[in-house]
Amino acid sequence: MNILVTGCSRGVGLTICRTLLFQGNVVYGVARNYTEEFSLLEKEFSGSLFFKSVDLSDSDNVQKLIFKDFISNKVKLDGVVNNAALAYDDIVTNLNLVRLQAMYAVNVFTPMLITKYAIRNMLLHRTQGCIIHISSISVHTGYKGLAMYASSKGAMEAFSKDTAREWGALGIRSNVVVPGFMETVMSSTLTEEQKDRIYKRTSMKKATSIISVAETVAFLLSDRACSITGQNIHVDNGTI
Numbered sequence: 001m002n003i004l005v006t007g008c009s010r011g012v013g014l015t016i017c018r019t020l021l022f023q024g025n026v027v028y029g030v031a032r033n034y035t036e037e038f039s040l041l042e043k044e045f046s047g048s049l050f051f052k053s054v055d056l057s058d059s060d061n062v063q064k065l066i067f068k069d070f071i072s073n074k075v076k077l078d079g080v081v082n083n084a085a086l087a088y089d090d091i092v093t094n095l096n097l098v099r100l101q102a103m104y105a106v107n108v109f110t111p112m113l114i115t116k117y118a119i120r121n122m123l124l125h126r127t128q129g130c131i132i133h134i135s136s137i138s139v140h141t142g143y144k145g146l147a148m149y150a151s152s153k154g155a156m157e158a159f160s161k162d163t164a165r166e167w168g169a170l171g172i173r174s175n176v177v178v179p180g181f182m183e184t185v186m187s188s189t190l191t192e193e194q195k196d197r198i199y200k201r202t203s204m205k206k207a208t209s210i211i212s213v214a215e216t217v218a219f220l221l222s223d224r225a226c227s228i229t230g231q232n233i234h235v236d237n238g239t240i
């Protein structure tokens with residue numbers, strides 16, 4: 001399968017790329033930075049992993065940069081993982097509109113546009129493809145300071161459910177993976193005490209495994225998940 005993964009340069013996105021490559025897929029990765037970790041993966045899977053530097057905050061140019069210059073109509077796209085995101089965290093009374101809009105560009109507007117052009121590619125090739133959005137447990141369990149971030153992820157959960165309804169008859173699926181807190185750059189500003197407090201709210205009292213998230217994404221993209229659509233799959237160590 002040919003899969004587009006955004007936010008491939010590190011963290012969850014890079015692990016998703018690795019998992020998909022080990023399962024024999026061809027991966028088209030997008031991020032701003034071409035990192036050392038990504039280049040090592042590219043050497044290991046030469047010919048199956050491709051990279052394009054794209055700033056996903058530039059929603060106006062998504063079609064050209066990704067769907068003309070990188071994944072043209074010649075490529076039959078089987079799946080998309082909208083993983084790239086940023087977390088603007090602050091309390092609501094400090095809300096800054098410019099920062100909120102910048103986050104929505106990367107977390108909401110661009111993933112919606114990517115979904116639009118990916119589905120068009122699938123229609124062109126008559127592909128029964130699959131869209132995955134990476135959400136966050138903060139949508140379902142409130143955390144102080146994450147209202148703005150969680151709202152962007154909640155928007156994608158709603159978008160996914162309705163996309164699934166709209167395109168299911170043609171065999172195109174849309175699902176969301178909802179991870180708990182993971183140890184990545186995104187969560188690196190948290191203190192050990194803050195992390196402990198977060199982990200205490202999980203049934204398993206620890207950080208979510210990035211590999212468990214990546215394996216779930218790979219499963220949902222595959223034919224083994226052919227009857228799963230419009231769902232939010234939680235991979236969060238049982239956060240309640």
Ligand SMILES: NC(=O)c1ccc[n+]([C@@H]2O[C@H](COP(=O)([O-])OP(=O)(O)OC[C@H]3O[C@@H](n4cnc5c(N)ncnc54)[C@H](OP(=O)(O)O)[C@@H]3O)[C@@H](O)[C@H]2O)c1
Pocket residue numbers: 006007008009010011012013030031032033034054055056057082083084085086106134135136137179180181182183184185186187
């Ligand atoms: N970490 C957690 O605890 C946690 C929990 C729940 C959900 N999530 C979600 O999991 C997903 C992955 O997060 P992560 O923890 O792996 O985050 P991360 O380590 O901060 O990685 C984010 C990725 O997104 C890319 N990215 C960010 N802004 C971009 C932009 N403007 N243009 C292009 N690429 C951009 C980054 O690449 P460049 O910087 O190279 O552009 C990077 O590859 C996100 O959707 C996040 O919301 C994370």
